[in-house]
Amino acid sequence: MAPKLKLNNKKLDNLLEVIRDRRSVRSFDPGDRVPRETLEKIADAGRWAPSGANSQPWEICIIEDPERVREVASVMASQADRLNEHCKGFPHVHKKHWVHDSVALLAVFVDPRWADTYPVALDSDLDRTEYEENRSNILLVSVGAAIQNLQLATTAAGLTSAWLSGGGEPQTARALQTLLGFPTSHIPYGIVPIGWPRRKAESRWRRPIDEVIHWNQAVQANLRSQEDIDHYLAKERRHSIYKDAEARDQHLEKLPTDGEIDQVDDGNH
Ligand SMILES: Cc1cc2nc3c(=O)[nH]c(=O)nc-3n(C[C@H](O)[C@H](O)[C@H](O)COP(=O)(O)O)c2cc1C
Incomplete structure (x- = not known):
């Protein structure tokens, strides 16, 4: 007979501590570079996220070369400037210059064609009303799970992060695709700057x-x-x-x- 499984409240509490500690910190102190080994572990947390049909529709681009970090940060600063100009009602951080102080950035590129792997009704009318829109929901919540994992792993490593969604805007997506060599089929829905927190979250x-x-x-x-x-x-x-x-x-x-x-x-x- 299989041994009776017990609740593991200690592990749960440890996880909750990391979850509560994760905060969007939008101000980094320039600090030591982070070894690739740590960055790879953080990306691995994203890789283990659940996804609809186990489609894993993401590519996780780790940007840690300082010059590349500056280039990506500039793209995000321009994105912020456009947002500030066009979406004035939305409360915003003045400029995304703090992104320049990131020790690394994770760009999560997503190929939405993977939504085709989610449920499709053979009856096309029913497909439209019941399933079609939900395919993009499944895709996006899957991506959310992956980005959340990246942020939690970042927190567990003693670093901090923020979640920038502006990469999904077409102009920014094009700039990032060109800069980082991704095709137009891949959209950078999530950009996660990682850094040393300037203050306690x-x-x-x-x-x-x-x-x-x-x-x-x-x-x-x-x-x-x-x-x-x-x-x-x-x-x-x-x-x-x-x-x-x-x-x-x-x-x-x-x-x-x-x-x-x-x-x-x-x-x-
Ligand atoms: C899908 C999504 C998009 C977000 N986009 C941005 C963003 O573009 N810029 C930003 O500064 N924060 C962004 N955030 C962070 C939220 O503002 C933040 O999570 C929320 O205010 C709660 O604060 P906390 O993360 O410190 O708990 C985003 C969060 C999510 C989940």
């Missing part, structure tokens, strides 16, 4: 656990409404993204009223 706001967990069925009162989304946009978003949780609470009442554009954030707090 602050805590960041999370919804209370009792509100997020629904035991066995939906707790209707905990579901957020359109009003909550509007309130988040008008009053909370900027501080929820960039500030320490306590500072967020303190500033909540002083935030701009609806319609006002959030201030630029210099990322230095």
